[in-house]
Amino acid sequence: MLSNMLRTHYTNQISPQEIGEGEQIKVAGWVYEVRDLGGICFVVVRDREGKAQVTLVKKKTDSELFDFSRKLIREAVISVTGTVKPSDKAPNGFEIIPSEINLLNNADSPLPMDTTGKVEAELDTRLDARYIDLRKPKTNAIFRIRHEVLRSVRDFLTCNGFIETTTPKVVATATEGGTSLFPITYFMTEAFLNQSPQLFKQILMSSGMDNVFEIGPIFRAEEHDTRRHLNEATSIDIESSFSDHYDVMQILEDMLSQVYLNVKQNCESQLDVLDLDLEVPKTPFLKLKYEEAINIVNSESDEELEWGEDLGTIAENLVGQDVFERTGQSHYFIIDWPTEIKPFYAMGYEDNAEISKSFDLMHRRMELASGAQRVHEYDILKNRIEAKGLNPDNFDFYLDAFRYGMPPHSGWGVGCERLLMTMTEVDNIRDVVLFPRDRRRLSP
Ligand code: ATP
Ligand code: MG
Numbered sequence: 001m002l003s004n005m006l007r008t009h010y011t012n013q014i015s016p017q018e019i020g021e022g023e024q025i026k027v028a029g030w031v032y033e034v035r036d037l038g039g040i041c042f043v044v045v046r047d048r049e050g051k052a053q054v055t056l057v058k059k060k061t062d063s064e065l066f067d068f069s070r071k072l073i074r075e076a077v078i079s080v081t082g083t084v085k086p087s088d089k090a091p092n093g094f095e096i097i098p099s100e101i102n103l104l105n106n107a108d109s110p111l112p113m114d115t116t117g118k119v120e121a122e123l124d125t126r127l128d129a130r131y132i133d134l135r136k137p138k139t140n141a142i143f144r145i146r147h148e149v150l151r152s153v154r155d156f157l158t159c160n161g162f163i164e165t166t167t168p169k170v171v172a173t174a175t176e177g178g179t180s181l182f183p184i185t186y187f188m189t190e191a192f193l194n195q196s197p198q199l200f201k202q203i204l205m206s207s208g209m210d211n212v213f214e215i216g217p218i219f220r221a222e223e224h225d226t227r228r229h230l231n232e233a234t235s236i237d238i239e240s241s242f243s244d245h246y247d248v249m250q251i252l253e254d255m256l257s258q259v260y261l262n263v264k265q266n267c268e269s270q271l272d273v274l275d276l277d278l279e280v281p282k283t284p285f286l287k288l289k290y291e292e293a294i295n296i297v298n299s300e301s302d303e304e305l306e307w308g309e310d311l312g313t314i315a316e317n318l319v320g321q322d323v324f325e326r327t328g329q330s331h332y333f334i335i336d337w338p339t340e341i342k343p344f345y346a347m348g349y350e351d352n353a354e355i356s357k358s359f360d361l362m363h364r365r366m367e368l369a370s371g372a373q374r375v376h377e378y379d380i381l382k383n384r385i386e387a388k389g390l391n392p393d394n395f396d397f398y399l400d401a402f403r404y405g406m407p408p409h410s411g412w413g414v415g416c417e418r419l420l421m422t423m424t425e426v427d428n429i430r431d432v433v434l435f436p437r438d439r440r441r442l443s444p
Contacts, residue, residue: 006079006104012049016086016094027052027096028079028104030135032115036070043069043101045080046135054080055087055095065101075107075115075135123430130435130444141270142432145263146420150215152262153236156255162211162238167200169193169217173394176343182221182231193219196413199398201239202345202374205409206401213238215416225439227428228366230417232437239411245357245373248410249333252361252369253283256331256419263423274424285361286323286332293319293334308338313366320364330364330422344384346372361414363422371412378402 007028019025029047043054056069072078082098112129113121117136126133133139154164171194174181182193197214204212218235240248260280264271271278294305297315300322305315311334323332339348339356346356358372375381381402385392392399420432430436435444 006102007047010049011045011047011052011092014052014084014092014094014096016084019084022083024081024099025084025096026079026081029077031072031074031076031078031107033074034070034072041066041070043072043078043080045078048140050092052092053087053090053095054082054098054101055085055090056098061098065098068103069098069101072101072103073107073109075111075132077104077107078102079104123428127430127436127441128444134434137273139431141267141273142420142424142426143434144270145267145424146416146432148263148267149259149416149420149423152259153213153215153255155262156258157213157238160211160251162213162240163209165201165204165209165212165214166216167194167197167214169219173199173397176388180221182219195220196235197237198343198345198413199395201237201411202409203398203401205239205241205376206404206406210241211238218413223439228418228421230429230433230436230438234416234433235413236416236419237411237413239409241407241409243373243410244408245335245359245371245410248371248373248412249287249335249359249361250284252371252412252414253281253285253331253333256361257281257283259419260423276425278423281331282329286327286329287335287359288319288323288332290334290337290355296322308340310341316362316366317364320362323362324364331368332362333359334362335359342372344388344390345374345381347375357410359412361412363418365422366418368418368422369412369414371410373408373410376402376406376408378406 007026009025009027011027014025027045027047029045031043032046032051033044035042039058041056044051045054056066058066079102080096080098081100082096084094085097086093087095111132113125113132115132115135117138134143170186170191172191174192174195181195184191184193196218197216201212201214214237216235218233220231222229238248238251257280260278264278264280293311294307296319297305300318324330336355337358339346339354342356342358346358349355349357356372360367361369375384378399382392382399385395417429417432421429424432426432430438
């Protein structure tokens with residue numbers, strides 16, 4: 001039970017049956033509303049968990065306290081000391097009869113935006129005043145769910161023998177080459193913000209740590225401005241030794257299903273606020289070959305996709321819809337991608353090197369994760385790096401780890417925000433990040 005100087009209870013911890021008559025409690029929070037009816041005044045106080053009604057009857061209340069309460073300003077911070085009285089008319093079935101109300105800090109007015117949810121503000125206004133936006137139950141609910149998602153991921157992976165790691169975000173070499181990097185000045189040299197922990201988690205496979213995971217930021221200097229791309233995102237990454245791509249796909253689908261289940265069980269009130277009836281994905285997920293996905297696209301649209309082409313947004317949606325109509329499931333894998341369109345570290349099949357042991361985890365609306373069994377042989381890896389037009393010398397720190405006993409290994413990376421936005425059914429990825437970084441947004 002919570003108890004500190006200024007409060008003894010969150011508003012949702014107050015039950016009139018459990019609190020004795022005359023027992024003093026304290027709640028603290030923000031003034032949500034003041035309703036002054038002349039002879040009676042209601043002050044609704046809001047905290048992280050909900051709201052409580054404070055009732056002041058003029059005839060029965062100290063006149064100084066009554067006058068003070070009537071003049072409270074919305075969103076000011078207060079602490080209320082009083083007793084609890086059951087009441088059919090009050091929203092939660094009780095009201096607080098105050099003996100003392102302390103103004104802890106006042107609020108300016110007008111507020112940058114409405115907090116009651118009655119007036120819907122533009123996304124930019126909300127993000128500029130995130131501290132106010134988060135006072136709204138809907139926004140707050142998303143980040144409580146985000147917490148539960150991350151907690152469940154950690155719990156699931158830890159229980160399955162994975163060790164949590166943290167690897168550098170300031171690096172000398174691009175993970176996969178390419179242009180989508182943010183250069184920074186690192187003392188006298190140029191460095192970059194890492195676009196993925198890929199190379200480091202693979203190095204750790206040579207260390208004998210066997211199964212590792214990392215939850216951390218990835219930076220992509222992509223210029224597109226879409227509803228599902230950020231320039232700083234949170235990636236949930238695993239790497240697993242002595243595993244093939246099927247082994248890690250199973251970990252991924254089991255994890256996803258467990259995360260949904262935990263959110264369903266532990267975030268009931270948040271799901272209510274968001275009006276969501278969460279369906280726990282059924283495992284195993286459908287595993288659709290890349291070739292089959294291409295065939296679906298070609299049979300359902302005028303555009304002819306050729307083998308070796310990546311799937312664009314429209315193609316992804318066509319396939320997602322087709323799978324959903326056939327199976328009733330939103331989640332599925334696309335497996336066996338052409339090696340040439342996957343990164344250099346994706347391993348080709350032994351009997352056909354043109355097809356890779358790689359997969360994407362898809363949600364009907366978008367890609368959620370990419371993964372693969374990795375090349376673990378030094379010579380092949382070095383050739384693959386060269387074939388991508390990259391200079392292997394820049395990858396020595398990585399390649400060296402493959403020379404002294406690198407086990408076969410596989411892994412994946414899931415975008416935490418993509419997982420959340422598909423789970424909570426929000427349209428814009430910025431809604432599931434506290435302080436999003438995109439092309440136009442660097443502050444707050
Ligand atoms: P996409 O093709 O959708 O842009 P990607 O294939 O470039 O994604 P990967 O490099 O495979 O992305 O990264 C693994 C996962 O990390 C993605 O499946 C996605 O969930 C997440 N992710 C990657 N880039 C971004 C981004 N810019 N914003 C948000 N999430 C991202
Ligand atoms: Mg990908």
